[in-house]
Amino acid sequence: MSADDRPRAAATPTASDETPITATPAPGSPAALAELRGRIDALDAEMHQLLVQRSEIIEALISVKGTDRPGAAFRPAREASMMHALVDRHRGRLPIVTIEHVWREIISTFTWLQQGYTVHVATGDAHETRDIARFYFGFTVPFVTTERPEEAIAAVGRSTSDLAVIRIGAVEGAWWSRLGTADEPRIIGRLPFIDQPGRPVATPAVVISMALKDPVAPEIAVFSTTGPADAAARARLAAAGIDVIAHAGLASGATALLVAVDTAEGDADPVAVVAAAAAAGVALGPLRAVGGYARPIVLPAAD
Numbered sequence: 001m002s003a004d005d006r007p008r009a010a011a012t013p014t015a016s017d018e019t020p021i022t023a024t025p026a027p028g029s030p031a032a033l034a035e036l037r038g039r040i041d042a043l044d045a046e047m048h049q050l051l052v053q054r055s056e057i058i059e060a061l062i063s064v065k066g067t068d069r070p071g072a073a074f075r076p077a078r079e080a081s082m083m084h085a086l087v088d089r090h091r092g093r094l095p096i097v098t099i100e101h102v103w104r105e106i107i108s109t110f111t112w113l114q115q116g117y118t119v120h121v122a123t124g125d126a127h128e129t130r131d132i133a134r135f136y137f138g139f140t141v142p143f144v145t146t147e148r149p150e151e152a153i154a155a156v157g158r159s160t161s162d163l164a165v166i167r168i169g170a171v172e173g174a175w176w177s178r179l180g181t182a183d184e185p186r187i188i189g190r191l192p193f194i195d196q197p198g199r200p201v202a203t204p205a206v207v208i209s210m211a212l213k214d215p216v217a218p219e220i221a222v223f224s225t226t227g228p229a230d231a232a233a234r235a236r237l238a239a240a241g242i243d244v245i246a247h248a249g250l251a252s253g254a255t256a257l258l259v260a261v262d263t264a265e266g267d268a269d270p271v272a273v274v275a276a277a278a279a280a281g282v283a284l285g286p287l288r289a290v291g292g293y294a295r296p297i298v299l300p301a302a303d
Contacts, residue, residue, distance in 0.1 A: 080294030119280035149175035174256030187291030218292025
């Protein structure tokens with residue numbers, strides 16, 4: 001007998017119920033356990049049916065939108081809005097990162113159904129990058145592992161819809177020199193998106209794509225530049241609203257920087273950013289825009 005064929009009592013709760021669930025039989029009795037397990041089965045069946053309905057809507061969406069428009073199908077701003085809604089309505093003991101992972105699996109898979117894509121993961125310097133990529137893009141989307149970030153970026157450049165996931169922080173080469181904002185790959189996302197102390201799968205990385213079908217101005221602008229990368233300089237830049245998210249030494253002896261600027265906190269014009277850095281006592285080279293992303297959600301440590 002399938003889940004849909006089982007008789008359901010009229011009082012069976014749905015996923016939308018806000019009433020706390022209490023068992024009427026004696027606590028710990030077989031009848032109480034059976035009732036609670038039955039309610040779980042009903043909720044599982046309802047969640048499955050809702051996913052099936054979502055897939056049917058996606059099929060209709062594909063017909064309405066069509067698939068002949070150029071550019072990748074990702075919508076980072078909409079996905080960020082969905083994550084904010086998850087955080088706002090979440091409650092209880094279930095970790096928010098578990099909910100995030102479930103939703104990321106759903107979003108990534110349904111996006112893949114609309115327009116197939118592959119995720120290229122550069123793991124030559126940190127195999128944890130594959131973990132963060134799988135956390136966000138799931139196990140249905142095809143993955144290709146590359147040894148160097150430049151290889152992943154080149155693969156994205158040869159496609160119209162593929163992605164690359166590359167670790168940030170202190171790295172060996174300034175791979176972002178291969179990024180651009182016109183007909184070249186650019187940064188469209190920052191991982192992890194929900195930033196919470198102690199969370200699992202927390203390797204910092206960025207997501208890279210070709211031009212999007214529905215681009216939206218990012219909340220965080222990202223630039224390639226040069227300048228000092230010591231801790232004191234990074235602290236002064238951070239105080240000026242300039243976050244050094246990656247840095248790498250160059251053969252010339254200079255340091256290549258990848259910096260992020262919150263467009264709501266100040267002027268993201270490259271000239272203004274250089275001036276703000278100078279006012280903080282840090283000399284930056286010319287800035288070149290290489291993309292941007294939605295502002296990550298920062299949460300306190302879980303209780």
